[in-house]
Amino acid sequence: MQHIIDRFISYISIDTESxxxxxxxxxxxxxxxxxxxxxxxxxxxxxxxxSIDENAYIMATLPSNVDYDVPTIGFISHFDTSPDFTGANxxxxxxENYDGKDIVLxxxxxxxxxxxxxxxxxxxxxxxLITTDGTTLLGADDKAxxxxxxxxxxxLINNPHIKHGKxxxxxxxxxxxxxxxHKFDVDKFGADWAYTMDGSQIGELEYENFNAAGAxxxxxxxxxxxxxxKGKMINSMYYATEFINSLPRLETPEHTEGYQGFxxxxxxxxxxxxxxxxxxxxxxxxxxxxxxxxxxxxxxNDLNTKFESDIFSIELKxxxxxxxxxxxxxxxxxxxxxxxxxxxxxxxxxxxIRGGTDGSQLxxxxxxxxxxxxxxxxxxxxxxxxPVESMQKAVEVICKVAExxxxxxx
Numbered sequence: 531m532q533h534i535i536d537r538f539i540s541y542i543s544i545d546t547e548s549x550x551x552x553x554x555x556x557x558x559x560x561x562x563x564x565x566x567x568x569x570x571x572x573x574x575x576x577x578x579x580x581s582i583d584e585n586a587y588i589m590a591t592l593p594s595n596v597d598y599d600v601p602t603i604g605f606i607s608h609f610d611t612s613p614d615f616t617g618a619n620x621x622x623x624x625x626e627n628y629d630g631k632d633i634v635l636x637x638x639x640x641x642x643x644x645x646x647x648x649x650x651x652x653x654x655x656x657x658x659l660i661t662t663d664g665t666t667l668l669g670a671d672d673k674a675x676x677x678x679x680x681x682x683x684x685x686l687i688n689n690p691h692i693k694h695g696k697x698x699x700x701x702x703x704x705x706x707x708x709x710x711x712h713k714f715d716v717d718k719f720g721a722d723w724a725y726t727m728d729g730s731q732i733g734e735l736e737y738e739n740f741n742a743a744g745a746x747x748x749x750x751x752x753x754x755x756x757x758x759x760k761g762k763m764i765n766s767m768y769y770a771t772e773f774i775n776s777l778p779r780l781e782t783p784e785h786t787e788g789y790q791g792f793x794x795x796x797x798x799x800x801x802x803x804x805x806x807x808x809x810x811x812x813x814x815x816x817x818x819x820x821x822x823x824x825x826x827x828x829x830x831n832d833l834n835t836k837f838e839s840d841i842f843s844i845e846l847k848x849x850x851x852x853x854x855x856x857x858x859x860x861x862x863x864x865x866x867x868x869x870x871x872x873x874x875x876x877x878x879x880x881x882x883i884r885g886g887t888d889g890s891q892l893x894x895x896x897x898x899x900x901x902x903x904x905x906x907x908x909x910x911x912x913x914x915x916x917p918v919e920s921m922q923k924a925v926e927v928i929c930k931v932a933e934x935x936x937x938x939x940x
Contacts, residue, residue: 531658534921535624538660538677540567541609542669545618548610548707555585555713556610556703562586564609568676568701575684577699585713588701592683592694600695600939604724605682605928606888606899607675608705611667612910621663630655635664635912643913650731650907651915658918668914670906674921675727676701678904681921682928694932695939698724702888708742708849711891721897723863725931726889729903732920733876737857737864737900739883739890740791740812741819742849745826747773747807750841763802769833769841770798770805776829789814789882791822814852814882850886856893857900864900866938870930876923879903902927 544564549557556562565586572580577590594600611617625633630652633643641664645651662668679699686692698721702710705728729736751766777793786792791813799806811826813819823846830842857864864880871878883890889899905920 531918531922534677534681534925535660535918537681538670538673538916538921539622541673541676542617542620542622545620546610546669547613547617548704549613550707555709557707557709558610561610561703565701565703568609568680571680572683572699575680576687577683583715586703587714589719590683590699592686592697592699594694594696595690596693596695596936596940598940600936601722602696602698602720603932603935604698604700604719604721604897605679606700606702606724606726606892607672607679607728607904608702608710608888609673609676610703610706610710611669611673612671612706614910615667615912616665617667617669620666620669622668623661623663625659625661628654628657628659633659633661635661639664641665641912643915648908648913653731654917654919659915660918661915662912664912667909667911668906668916670904670914670916671909672705672728672904674906674916674924675904678727678921678924678928682925685925686929686932692929692933693936695936697932700724705888708886710888711895714888714892714895716892716895716897719897723860723898724889724892725867726887726892726899726901727904727924727928728887728889729883729901730905730907730909731879732903732905732917732923733871733879734903735864735867735871735878735880735900736883737880738814738854739850739852739886739901740814741816741851742886743811743819743823744847744849745809745811745823746845747809747826747830748843749773749805749807750843751801751803751805753802764841765802766805766841767800767802769837770800770807772833773807773829773842776833777826787884791815791818793822793826810849812884816852850890851894853890853893853899857898860898863898866934867900867902867927867931870927870934873934874923874926874930876927
């Protein structure tokens with residue numbers, strides 16, 4: 531257990547926050563700090579063909595140890611952390627034999643991780659939890675996944691009696707800002723299929739995700755001295771609220787679950803002369819997804835008609851699509867992961883991802899790529915935590931998937 535704890539902490543101690551406003555890859559220079567460390571570590575544990583390209587995409591190989599042809603499989607995780615909350619100066623706390631009660635993350639600031647609010651904590655009574663000190667995110671998304679992949683490869687290298695085919699591993703930057711797969715060289719990776727280790731709760735196995743788009747709505751105004759503004763001033767901020775209130779109020783993240791889609795207002799920037807609204811649009815169903823985009827365009831047109839002026843404009847951009855379309859024709863790759871979990875006493879939780887992973891984009895790039903749990907909870911914020919036992923189980927799942935794949939093709 532200590533080995534996996536030490537490896538995980540060594541990763542989360544390096545700040546790798548990505549930046550959506552940057553045009554470089556990786557989007558922040560500090561991501562190179564962990565990327566270069568991972569390259570050295572992969573070489574140290576004995577991986578072959580270790581490479582890192584000019585965009586910080588890392589790949590490595592564990593050669594087959596059987597004398598027959600086995601499909602090449604891959605395991606992928608991302609090393610950036612979300613810009614939603616700071617990942618600098620992470621101070622992890624290790625809670626051994628968790629008792630199911632409140633965890634005081636930061637006494638001075640009265641920050642408490644409580645099972646009365648985060649009920650999933652009760653799944654891990656008696657387990658060892660790694661939490662934050664309440665002032666940063668933890669980085670289990672997705673440094674837990676990286677920890678698990680590196681540890682699994684190390685275990686397979688040290689235990690050659692476990693038979694497996696050729697395994698490729700890949701670590702990517704900028705997944706949290708939707709660019710993790712943009713410059714991933716699928717041909718170079720050379721796997722028949724892969725798995726992202728980027729899920730949450732132990733047992734999660736996912737091959738459906740949201741269709742996703744972003745929208746920027748701008749409302750134009752006109753600034754006039756407020757003392758002489760009657761009939762002349764147009765305050766764009768007031769008009770922007772008309773757009774906000776025209777969307778279905780309950781179709782937001784805080785009111786939806788399962789397969790329900792949503793509109794999510796992520797940012798407002800406004801002055802009298804111009805206000806900008808940034809939204810993300812999500813839906814598992816392609817037709818409903820397209821309808822959501824059309825609704826936003828209709829509202830813009832209707833409001834411009836209402837106010838007899840082109841006050842509003844909209845820019846829509848697709849981000850990624852539901853991988854289900856690409857994975858269903860090769861469902862045996864999901865079946866192998868499910869069988870691996872069951873053989874290890876893990877109950878598979880097959881459900882849709884209410885988000886996206888590198889795997890969704892990679893699947894459309896020709897690399898079918900379901901998602902397996904990495905173990906963390908409450909991503910992107912101060913209440914993030916990961917049970918060490920869940921990371922250990924993820925390591926076992928990786929090894930078992932490799933073993934089962936070799937067995938099925940023997």
